[in-house]
Amino acid sequence: xxxxxxxxxxxxxxxGKIEIFLDAKGNVANAYLQVPELRGFEQFCVGxxxxxxxxxxxxxxxxxxxxxxxAATKALDRLFAVEPPPAAKKxxxxxxxxxxxxxxxxxxxxxxxxxxxxxxxxPPAERNILGVVxxxxxxxxxxxxxxxxxxxxxxxxxxxxGIHLPAGLPGGWSKxxxxxxxKEIEKIAVxxxxxxxxxxxxxxSLVLKNTAYADLIMSDVYCHETYYMGTVDKNNKSxxxxxxxxxxxxxxxxxxxxxxxxxxxHISERVESWSYLxxxxxxxxxxxxxxxxxxxxxxxxxxxxxxxxxDGLATPLAQAEFERFYSVFGRKRVKGRCQPVHHRLATHxxxxxxxLYAAEHMLELARDPEITSQDVRRIPTGVAGVGVxxxxxxxxxxxxxxxxxxRGILTKVNMVVGxxxxxxxxxxxxxxxxxxxxxxxxxxxxxxxxxIEMAFRLYxxxxxxxxxxxxxxxxxxxxxxNGEGExxxxxxxDG
Amino acid sequence: xxxxxxxxxxxxxxxxxALGLVAARSVRxxxxxxxxxxEVFNGGLELMEAMAGYDRAFVVDAIVAGGRPGTIYRLGxxxxxxxxxxxxxxxxxxxxxxxxxxxxGVKLPSEVRFxxxxxxxVTTFREGLTPEAEAxxxxxxxEIINELFPNQSLS
Numbered sequence: 001x002x003x004x005x006x007x008x009x010x011x012x013x014x015x016g017k018i019e020i021f022l023d024a025k026g027n028v029a030n031a032y033l034q035v036p037e038l039r040g041f042e043q044f045c046v047g048x049x050x051x052x053x054x055x056x057x058x059x060x061x062x063x064x065x066x067x068x069x070x071a072a073t074k075a076l077d078r079l080f081a082v083e084p085p086p087a088a089k090k091x092x093x094x095x096x097x098x099x100x101x102x103x104x105x106x107x108x109x110x111x112x113x114x115x116x117x118x119x120x121x122x123p124p125a126e127r128n129i130l131g132v133v134x135x136x137x138x139x140x141x142x143x144x145x146x147x148x149x150x151x152x153x154x155x156x157x158x159x160x161x162g163i164h165l166p167a168g169l170p171g172g173w174s175k176x177x178x179x180x181x182x183k184e185i186e187k188i189a190v191x192x193x194x195x196x197x198x199x200x201x202x203x204x205s206l207v208l209k210n211t212a213y214a215d216l217i218m219s220d221v222y223c224h225e226t227y228y229m230g231t232v233d234k235n236n237k238s239x240x241x242x243x244x245x246x247x248x249x250x251x252x253x254x255x256x257x258x259x260x261x262x263x264x265x266h267i268s269e270r271v272e273s274w275s276y277l278x279x280x281x282x283x284x285x286x287x288x289x290x291x292x293x294x295x296x297x298x299x300x301x302x303x304x305x306x307x308x309x310x311d312g313l314a315t316p317l318a319q320a321e322f323e324r325f326y327s328v329f330g331r332k333r334v335k336g337r338c339q340p341v342h343h344r345l346a347t348h349x350x351x352x353x354x355x356l357y358a359a360e361h362m363l364e365l366a367r368d369p370e371i372t373s374q375d376v377r378r379i380p381t382g383v384a385g386v387g388v389x390x391x392x393x394x395x396x397x398x399x400x401x402x403x404x405x406x407r408g409i410l411t412k413v414n415m416v417v418g419x420x421x422x423x424x425x426x427x428x429x430x431x432x433x434x435x436x437x438x439x440x441x442x443x444x445x446x447x448x449x450x451x452i453e454m455a456f457r458l459y460x461x462x463x464x465x466x467x468x469x470x471x472x473x474x475x476x477x478x479x480x481x482n483g484e485g486e487x488x489x490x491x492x493x494d495g
Numbered sequence: 496x497x498x499x500x501x502x503x504x505x506x507x508x509x510x511x512x513a514l515g516l517v518a519a520r521s522v523r524x525x526x527x528x529x530x531x532x533x534e535v536f537n538g539g540l541e542l543m544e545a546m547a548g549y550d551r552a553f554v555v556d557a558i559v560a561g562g563r564p565g566t567i568y569r570l571g572x573x574x575x576x577x578x579x580x581x582x583x584x585x586x587x588x589x590x591x592x593x594x595x596x597x598x599x600g601v602k603l604p605s606e607v608r609f610x611x612x613x614x615x616x617v618t619t620f621r622e623g624l625t626p627e628a629e630a631x632x633x634x635x636x637x638e639i640i641n642e643l644f645p646n647q648s649l650s
Contacts, residue, residue: 044620142599
């Protein structure tokens with residue numbers, strides 16, 4: 001069957017497709033990353049029992065089912081107006097920290113890190129985790145696999161299953177943590193902290209101490225002065241599981257702080273004729289086009305954003321890295337918070353600081369005496385009718401909004417997924433990368449695909465809040481379109 | 496006896512994207528003596544991890560290759576894993592994952608075979624396959640059972 005060509009085929013047409021629109025002079029007017037559009041999720045859910053949502057939504061996405069599961073479970077707490085016992089919240093958060101460790105680890109070693117560790121101009125075939133292994137050493141591959149395995153084990157222990165978790169319930173969690181499990185999780189968390197520290201050392205020695213890479217991170221190619229969004233606790237420290245959503249302006253001033261339920265009062269979605277994507281923006285600032293600055297409502301919700309909106313991180317080792325991060329960029333503290341870092345490639349570093357925070361916080365929770373409490377569920381007694389729940393998914397603020405009738409049957413379902421928040425911001429970065437290489441219709445082909453790929457990869461976009469990748473390859477396609485929308489050039493790399 | 500696993504890859508609520516899962520369950524239900532069956536969401540690292548510890552792995556997945564929906568492609572690991580692209584959705588390609596596993600001392604199957612079925616619809620949230628994909632399931636399941644138990648005739 002050799003004649004079957006698998007390599008350029010993806011599960012969904014549109015994966016990784018970049019559209020670049022040129023103006024009449026042949027310069028870049030707009031650019032965006034096209035992601036597959038999936039249909040019918042609301043219709044799929046309406047008419048079902050609300051309490052089924054945590055299980056249903058964990059099937060939406062193969063990359064971050066835990067994030068969807070928890071956002072849904074939190075939405076149900078509200079929908080059924082029931083406050084979970086403290087231990088249940090802590091178990092949810094413990095599971096979530098373990099998930100964050102695997103997710104951020106995987107992104108760094110398999111996707112984001114290779115751009116730097118192997119090199120931004122290395123051939124795509126080498127810019128992968130094997131290239132990292134070649135550069136850093138064989139042991140790192142074993143460590144990544146071991147890190148994933150031990151944290152999957154934790155997720156299975158706490159969540160009842162490795163995938164499609166069944167444990168989240170309105171008002172709590174379906175199982176408590178035994179002392180034996182707690183001890184095992186504590187040991188794993190200790191290993192995670194050491195691994196996160198090691199990973200930051202790798203980043204330090206191979207990226208930050210490499211002048212060429214450090215210059216690339218600091219350059220203006222991927223620098224946009226936008227608003228930033230992230231969730232903070234009552235002390236204004238970053239929190240992935242719970243808190244208020246905070247937005248800061250490009251100077252670092254707090255612009256908004258609101259509970260997830262008010263999200264739709266603050267965010268609108270821009271629709272453009274040339275894309276089926278929706279581009280969320282801040283209502284109070286308004287849509288001023290694909291541009292950055294304090295007058296533009298474009299915002300960003302990523303690991304970098306979460307650091308930018310926070311007064312700090314709640315664990316000591318991560319806090320030290322947080323301070324160092326802002327000091328390297330020469331940012332000062334103003335009114336308790338550091339001035340924002342706008343250099344988007346620094347998102348990779350921010351992600352590793354979050355990795356360390358997640359590992360440390362996992363350890364704190366594993367050592368919390370309350371974590372083994374058997375009081376993990378409050379039984380709901382009524383239906384409030386509306387429930388909004390949010391978490392910080394690794395790739396941005398994730399919000400689930402449900403409405404149900406008096407029987408608890410769903411009448412409305414809406415969600416904003418992490419990647420969606422960043423559609424406009426990603427378009428800015430892709431546009432900027434393209435502008436450097438396209439002038440008056442002349443295209444510098446060398447490096448175009450790599451630079452564009454780096455631009456969207458730093459956001460860790462989930463291109464598939466629905467589908468897994470076909471085992472094999474995903475092509476990167478860049479279409480150049482003229483003012484009439486006709487494709488004038490097309491670039492493609494099949495791996 | 497070599498240890499074998501049947502792995503269905505897919506999303507259970509995206510129409511034909513679920514066909515790998517449906518086929519894997521069909522194999523499980525027809526093998527009362529028991530067979531290891533796993534359901535995974537992703538290619539790449541997750542798929543490699545699901546194979547760890549087995550001698551033979553039979554993978555069923557949906558594919559969009561431009562053929563007639565329901566078409567069954569029977570592929571070896573080399574045909575599926577011929578490319579090394581960094582750009583899969585979250586953690587890289589299967590070939591990269593397999594090589595990483597081998598380098599890292601993970602015991603991986605010596606025999607890995609794929610049944611890829613052309614999907615008709617992979618963009619709509621719904622349970623249930625298109626008739627074309629549905630029709631391919633018994634064929635795939637039968638072929639896998641014949642691989643698992645070559646000398647037995649299961650009804």
